[in-house]
Amino acid sequence: MKQASFIIKTFGCQMNVRDSEIMAQLLAEHGYIESMEMDEADVVILNTCSIRAKAEQKAMSLLGMLRKTKKRRPGMKICVAGCVAQQEGQELCQRMDHVDLVIGTQNLYELAGLLDGLDGTSKVAISMSNSYEIPAFIPAMPSLVSGVGLQDTPPAPAFRKFLTIMQGCNNYCTYCVVPYTRGREISRKVSDIIDEAHVLVEAGVQEITLLGQNVNSYGRTNQVTAKDGDYSFAQLLRAVAAIDGLKRLRFTTSNPKDLSIDLMRCFDEIEILCPQFHLPVQSGSNNVLSRMNRKYTRELYLQRVAELRAFRPDIALSTDVIVGFPGETDDDFEQTMEILEEVRFHSSFSFKYSDRPGTRSADFDDKVDEQVKSQRLSRFQKRQDQICLEQNSLYLDQILPVMVEKVTEDGLVGRTDTNHIVHIDNKILCSPGDIVNVTIHHAGQHSLNGRIAINQ
Ligand code: SF4
Numbered sequence: 046m047k048q049a050s051f052i053i054k055t056f057g058c059q060m061n062v063r064d065s066e067i068m069a070q071l072l073a074e075h076g077y078i079e080s081m082e083m084d085e086a087d088v089v090i091l092n093t094c095s096i097r098a099k100a101e102q103k104a105m106s107l108l109g110m111l112r113k114t115k116k117r118r119p120g121m122k123i124c125v126a127g128c129v130a131q132q133e134g135q136e137l138c139q140r141m142d143h144v145d146l147v148i149g150t151q152n153l154y155e156l157a158g159l160l161d162g163l164d165g166t167s168k169v170a171i172s173m174s175n176s177y178e179i180p181a182f183i184p185a186m187p188s189l190v191s192g193v194g195l196q197d198t199p200p201a202p203a204f205r206k207f208l209t210i211m212q213g214c215n216n217y218c219t220y221c222v223v224p225y226t227r228g229r230e231i232s233r234k235v236s237d238i239i240d241e242a243h244v245l246v247e248a249g250v251q252e253i254t255l256l257g258q259n260v261n262s263y264g265r266t267n268q269v270t271a272k273d274g275d276y277s278f279a280q281l282l283r284a285v286a287a288i289d290g291l292k293r294l295r296f297t298t299s300n301p302k303d304l305s306i307d308l309m310r311c312f313d314e315i316e317i318l319c320p321q322f323h324l325p326v327q328s329g330s331n332n333v334l335s336r337m338n339r340k341y342t343r344e345l346y347l348q349r350v351a352e353l354r355a356f357r358p359d360i361a362l363s364t365d366v367i368v369g370f371p372g373e374t375d376d377d378f379e380q381t382m383e384i385l386e387e388v389r390f391h392s393s394f395s396f397k398y399s400d401r402p403g404t405r406s407a408d409f410d411d412k413v414d415e416q417v418k419s420q421r422l423s424r425f426q427k428r429q430d431q432i433c434l435e436q437n438s439l440y441l442d443q444i445l446p447v448m449v450e451k452v453t454e455d456g457l458v459g460r461t462d463t464n465h466i467v468h469i470d471n472k473i474l475c476s477p478g479d480i481v482n483v484t485i486h487h488a489g490q491h492s493l494n495g496r497i498a499i500n501q
Contacts, residue, residue: 048342057094093129204478261303329384330377369418371409
């Protein structure tokens, strides 16, 4: 009998990339084979994101296009997973009657069984439990899931993997859907995380990124059992870093309000912990931060940055910024520009505020004009681009350890521990995951260029 094939299209954040890998492995274990072509796959899964309007629109537009494909190939099954699925549930099925299955963020482990049981009547599997347990999950060999990449980006290389340590969020920032789509914060068991990390390293993974919506609060919620001890995130980092053979360790994402001195100390103590920190500021104005319910002030944020740099002066900081949050005045925005000048982020993800259904800020009535938002975003991004170039120029003539990601016709492409992409002019015999020393001779806004250092 012909094996059924599947393809997963992933939208949005790194959590979704990891969820797609898990779904891919579960389907493979169930006898499905991964397809690279949407036009040929028996099952098409859209793993959606609703954190920003754009990501949601992209997924919905692909879903709309699949209506025609379904008419041509009625046997094809279409499944919608992720945050949009969780939020819309039954309504999505009514709007998009060509969808066969809508599966919530906490139900992804049931995917294979739900697909098997499709009988055309029950199309929705959604749960939202505060006592939800993240099942122990032993990952497949990395090659099995190498085809699952972000929409329009190449698949994640198998020497580098994400490892989920927690789900959900308790913070309720007023603009954010996550607490409603992924539920309350739940930490995974330390022993499950360490087991998974061991399997990855034994399979050849050189770099692990620990994933959570707010990793700084790891261990404050359930599922860190007495047997595992009382682990904070800093303690978990130390335990993963101790795994023999792991070369690089990263994590994301952090809320500045929960950033502890012990975690900052890890950057001084743990050799394989990469000197890179994504610390979302969102706004430089206390007024806006308070309306966002971020629970920190610009003063506290700047203090954390200074402390981090005291522990690790070469740390590369990146951030997230929302411009045009409801009520943001010209003066509020100037304070965001000031914090950009003060911190001089190595990079940032900046967006215009957009209402997300079900969030508190969607009901705020002092929305900022679209044109003003666009002008502010363009000003912020222009200055950030200049700062990126200035920061990157500081690496000129330095010899940096670069982890090779791929071999191209012109040379190699790799990444520094500070997370900068480096295009290397010459080739040496090496494999993805190897670390080579590179002399930097050119700095651009978004990447560096270099040559393999002599005396390698
Ligand atoms: S900390 Fe705020 S922005 Fe981040 S996931 Fe939680 S609610 Fe959303």
